Amino acid sequence: MFSPIPIQLQKKKKKNRRNYVIALIVVLIIIIGILSSILILQNVEQEHGEQVGRTTQTQLVCPNKPFRTIDIKPRVTSGTYHQRYLICFPYNYDDDANTGKSVYIVAERDFELNIFNKALDSTSTYIEVKTQMANVKKINVQYTMMLSYFKIEEKAILIETTIDASVIIIDNDKLSSDSTMVLPMKHLSDAYIISTVSSFNPKLDRVQFAIAALNNSTEVRIMFRIEPNLPLTVDGIEYENGSEMVIYLNELQTYQIRHNADLSGTFIKASSRVAVFSGNACAKIAFKNRKDSGACSNLVEQIPPVERLDNTYIVPSNTNRYGTILKVVSPFKSRVTYHVGNKKTTASLVPQGYFEFSITENQVAVIESERPVLLTSFAAGSDTSGDPYMITIPGVTQYLNKYTVVTPSNFTSNYVALIIDESSLPHLTLNKRGLNEYMRTFNTPVTVRKVRYIVLVVHVSDGAINVKTTNNAVFGLLVYGHRKNDGHGFAGNVVLPDVCVP
Numbered sequence: 001m002f003s004p005i006p007i008q009l010q011k012k013k014k015k016n017r018r019n020y021v022i023a024l025i026v027v028l029i030i031i032i033g034i035l036s037s038i039l040i041l042q043n044v045e046q047e048h049g050e051q052v053g054r055t056t057q058t059q060l061v062c063p064n065k066p067f068r069t070i071d072i073k074p075r076v077t078s079g080t081y082h083q084r085y086l087i088c089f090p091y092n093y094d095d096d097a098n099t100g101k102s103v104y105i106v107a108e109r110d111f112e113l114n115i116f117n118k119a120l121d122s123t124s125t126y127i128e129v130k131t132q133m134a135n136v137k138k139i140n141v142q143y144t145m146m147l148s149y150f151k152i153e154e155k156a157i158l159i160e161t162t163i164d165a166s167v168i169i170i171d172n173d174k175l176s177s178d179s180t181m182v183l184p185m186k187h188l189s190d191a192y193i194i195s196t197v198s199s200f201n202p203k204l205d206r207v208q209f210a211i212a213a214l215n216n217s218t219e220v221r222i223m224f225r226i227e228p229n230l231p232l233t234v235d236g237i238e239y240e241n242g243s244e245m246v247i248y249l250n251e252l253q254t255y256q257i258r259h260n261a262d263l264s265g266t267f268i269k270a271s272s273r274v275a276v277f278s279g280n281a282c283a284k285i286a287f288k289n290r291k292d293s294g295a296c297s298n299l300v301e302q303i304p305p306v307e308r309l310d311n312t313y314i315v316p317s318n319t320n321r322y323g324t325i326l327k328v329v330s331p332f333k334s335r336v337t338y339h340v341g342n343k344k345t346t347a348s349l350v351p352q353g354y355f356e357f358s359i360t361e362n363q364v365a366v367i368e369s370e371r372p373v374l375l376t377s378f379a380a381g382s383d384t385s386g387d388p389y390m391i392t393i394p395g396v397t398q399y400l401n402k403y404t405v406v407t408p409s410n411f412t413s414n415y416v417a418l419i420i421d422e423s424s425l426p427h428l429t430l431n432k433r434g435l436n437e438y439m440r441t442f443n444t445p446v447t448v449r450k451v452r453y454i455v456l457v458v459h460v461s462d463g464a465i466n467v468k469t470t471n472n473a474v475f476g477l478l479v480y481g482h483r484k485n486d487g488h489g490f491a492g493n494v495v496l497p498d499v500c501v502p
Contacts, residue, residue, distance in 0.1 A: 062500035063311035063372045063397060079400045079493035081164045082184030086275045088156045088254050089146050090210045092171050092298045093282040100172040101141040103157075104406045106134050106464060107165035113137060116158035117145075117252065133431050134404050134464035147210050147256040150234050156212035156252040156275075170408055170488060176282060176298040178389045179408070179488040187495045188214065188273040189305030193331045193352065194225075194266040195376040195392075197283050197299070199259075204296055206258040206281040209303075213249035215272045220247050222257070225265030225352045232259050249274075264329050265352035276303045285388040287323035287358065287380035294381030295485060299390035301376065306331045307502060308495040309372035310395020314448060315365040316417045316455045318379040318489070319441045320482060325378040326365060326393075329354040334371035340364075349373075364446050364455050379480070379487060385413070386487035391478060392494045396448065399474035402467070403492040409462045411481030411488065415441065416460050416467065422452045424473035430458065431466055467492075 089101050105113060110130075127138040145155055159167060170179035199205040211220055222245040226232065229241040234257075239245055247255050257263075258281070268276060279299035309331070317324045328336055330349040337346045340363055347355050359365050367375060375393040399419070407414040418435075420428055422445065428435055435458060442457035467477060480489030 063309070063395070063496070079398075079495060080166050080181050080183060082186055083161045083164060084185040085159045085167045085182050086156055086185055086188065086212055086214055087159065087167070087169055087182055088210055088212045088275070088277060089141065089169070089171055090208055090256060090277050090279065090300055091147055091149065091206065091258070091281050092176055093204055101143060101145060102170050102172055103139040103141060103159065104168045104170070105137045105139070105159065105161060105165050106168070106404050106406050107161065107163055108134055108404055108466070109163065110135055111165060112162045114160040115139070116160070117154070117156070129463070133466040134406070136406050136464055147254055149256055149258045151255070152247070152249065153254050154252055155254045158252060166405055168406060168490060171298055171300060172408065172410070176296070176387070177486050177488050178279065178298050178300045179490045180277070180301045181490045181492065181494070183275070183302055183304060183495060185214065185273070187305070187308060188275055189307055190270040190273060191306040192268040192276040192303050193306060193329055193374055194263050194268070194276070194278050194303065195327050195329045195354070195374055196263050196278055197280060197285065197325070197327070197378055198262040199280070200284045200296065202260045204282045205284070207261065207263050208256060208258040208281055209263060209266070209276060209278040210254060210256040211249070211268065212254045212275040213251060214274060216250045218249045218274060219271040220249060220255070220274065221245070221269045222247070223267040223269070223352070225263065225267070226259065227262045227264070230259070230261045264327060264354045267331065267352055277301065278303050279390055283378070283388055285325060285378050285380045287321070290322055294383050294387040297381070297387035297389065297486060299378070299388065301390050301392045303374065304392065304494045306372070309374055310397045310496060311369040311372045312396045312448065313367040313375045313393050314396060314419045314446060314453060314455060314476065315359070315367070315375070315377060315393050316419070316442060316457060316478070317359045317361050317363055318480060319361065319415050319457050320385040320413070321361060321379050321382055323358050323360045323380050325356055325358050325380065327354060327356045327376050327378070328367060328369070329374040330369070330371065332371040334369050334373065336367065336369040336373060339366040362442070364444055366446060366448055379489065386482040387485055389480065389487040389489045391480065391489040392491055394476045394491045394494050396476070397496055397500060398493050399476045400493050401469050401472045401474050403477045404464070404466050405479055405492060406464050407460065407462045407479060407481055408488070411462065411483045413482045414460050414462055415457050415480055416465065417455070417457045417478040417480070418467070418475055419453055419455050420475035421473055422454045424469055424471055424475070425454050427469045427471040427473060428475065429468060429470065430460070
């Protein structure tokens with residue numbers, strides 16, 4: 001015969017069971033909450049993924065974290081697609097009223113825009129073109145909006161769109177043109193490093209960069225790197241290599257600096273977000289001192305902030321040019337290795353250091369650095385296919401799965417360069433057509449970090465261009481155009497995904 005269980009023990013067992021049930025309920029609630037959050041995030045990504053290019057890989061190497069450290073996180077970013085942009089037009093040596101300064105705003109469907117500047121407004125005339133690929137609005141900007149040297153001016157232009165769009169500006173003259181993809185304001189920051197080329201003729205060419213402020217009372221400190229060390233005199237003050245200049249800008253104000261020496265490596269640090277544009281007023285770039293290298297031409301690129309730079313790059317040369325000059329500029333102390341064919345070269349850079357090397361029309365370069373670097377390319381001039389132009393090269397971590405851009409209508413030959421994982425090449429479409437329907441002018445493989453990429457260049461018509469992968473694989477994109485005595489070029493995206501930014 002069993003003895004009865006004491007009442008206190010029974011109460012203790014009931015209490016334990018009640019605590020167990022409560023704990024189980026709490027665990028279930030937490031699990032349901034996590035699953036709900038995941039579903040919500042997936043829905044948000046799917047919703048936005050139909051509108052803008054984005055990265056979607058689950059593994060990546062963030063260049064500003066320990067070298068070769070892999071983050072197992074989704075790479076989601078809008079890249080250069082957003083709704084607010086800050087632009088300006090640096091000096092172009094051909095400054096007469098015939099110089100065409102244009103802003104192209106490109107989106108996948110109808111949109112409205114607002115323009116903010118004392119000299120411009122929302123009623124400014126623009127040309128609108130609607131195609132199956134995109135809705136394109138072109139704003140023509142009067143040449144008087146071009147920046148002067150060493151003057152604080154109210155010449156920055158703020159553009160807002162009602163949906164995500166990409167913005168390209170082109171300073172277009174019959175003899176001196178270039179273009180740049182504009183970075184959205186959300187990707188602007190307070191630290192930049194400059195890339196330019198040496199002046200070939202002080203009477204025609206000016207090495208230059210421009211700064212546009214987003215906020216009032218912005219302090220901008222400029223730490224000069226000048227090579228060769230030629231003094232720069234501004235308002236009676238002489239600046240040399242290593243000198244620091246301080247200026248103060250208010251909202252939508254601009255300031256532009258010029259010199260006859262190379263300003264690559266000059267570091268800009270601001271108290272709040274600014275936009276920085278760099279280049280030359282009229283640079284002549286002769287590949288290996290060829291005499292048939294055309295004339296000088298305007299060079300301009302918007303520079304990405306230091307926090308958005310990459311450390312691994314794949315660079316195709318430019319079709320129908322004798323060669324391309326590549327410039328690596330480092331904000332940090334770093335070791336940089338570059339490969340051209342079977343040749344491997346390693347260089348050590350100090351902060352604000354840089355070096356150049358070149359590739360021919362049929363070569364591809366691979367650059368890997370311990371720390372993030374800025375990489376710009378300069379297409380050499382040619383008597384037959386046009387004058388030089390400048391492009392900021394996208395790093396492999398900056399690739400997107402989708403781009404919607406535009407090529408100007410007044411260039412006779414237009415090209416799109418693509419860098420993509422070979423396994424995803426069959427999934428790549430251009431204006432809803434497979435690449436087999438386009439004439440390829442270049443096609444070669446290259447292996448980077450054990451991934452085999454295909455680097456190819458295709459000939460395209462002018463107008464809107466929509467490039468994407470059906471499997472969401474990411475790829476790099478460069479756009480450039482040629483005509484007699486001229487050329488231009490820009491990249492599809494040159495900023496890191498948000499997850500890689502400290």
